[in-house]
Amino acid sequence: MTDDLIARARSSRVARGAAVAAGAALITGLAVSTPAVAAPAARQQSSATAAADRRDTVTEHRNASSVRRLITQTFADPGSRSSRQLAARLVSPSAVAHGAGTAAGPDGLLAQFSADRARVPGARAVVKRTAADGDLVAVHWQIAPDPCDERRGDAAVDLFRLQHGRVVEHWSLEQPIPTGTPASGNTNTMFSDLYRPARPTAAPSERQEERNRVFAVSAYDTLFRDHDASILDRAFDPAYLQHNSVAPNGTAALKQLFGSGAQFPAQQSVISLSDGDVVWTFSRAVGAKPDDPLLAADLFRVDGGPIREHWDVVPTS
Known part of the structure; x- marks a missing residue:
């Protein structure tokens, strides 16, 4: 990460953490009714649409299952023979890893998991939610010293792009889980599902998922790129x-x-996907290069119109 991006990430993290939750939820409602107006200055092109065929649910489910298996089975012992074999089968040797200090291919992913385990002794991978959209799979998970305790360890969101059943591109964002009593009084964990609709709602169709994605991305950009509260x-x-x-x-x-x-x-969504009632956005600073690290991952639950719930992972460096 460049010094400029580090400075931006550090200076915005506290304020942004408070603003993201509300901002993203509101953005979903706006995108449906009032599309965001383009800013006059030269704007970084957003790659907000997941590639590949979003209607191919069979491949999406298969990709999600492969990624979940890759994380849960190799994280426990990244150096084992079985982990190396599984990673070699599911990760392309030329897979691109985005982010400072990350290595390419299956060895790079296993090295990341080894570093996670060294940082959080006794850690286990606890997957909280998974999304598959087109050729993308995103995973929200906990690097947990105690799988029954959501208030310890690290929070992570990893994003994978797959081709022919193998990972060809990978992004990873992690942050320590805050400890102690927050000044805000908010004691929700970084992972829990708390939203309960007033009445049962049907699972969204592929068309509705896409509307939710466009809605949430537009809202996010309206708040964090255009600063329109x-x-x-x-x-x-x-x-x-x-x-x-x-x-x-x-x-x-x-x-x-x-x-x-x-x-x-100013920052904006550059990659996004939608699965079920949750929209995932990944952002960079406006003007950042396409290969610069992602600044944050935000998840927004969209149900019956507005944003109802928000989770995020914002690396400190």
């Missing part, structure tokens, strides 16, 4: 559930933050 009133549930401890549930704290005159470095 009015999106909070149009796209977010006022009582949305926040899993970043920097801010309480609901949009009130975010409105106060954005109304305080705080400055947020």
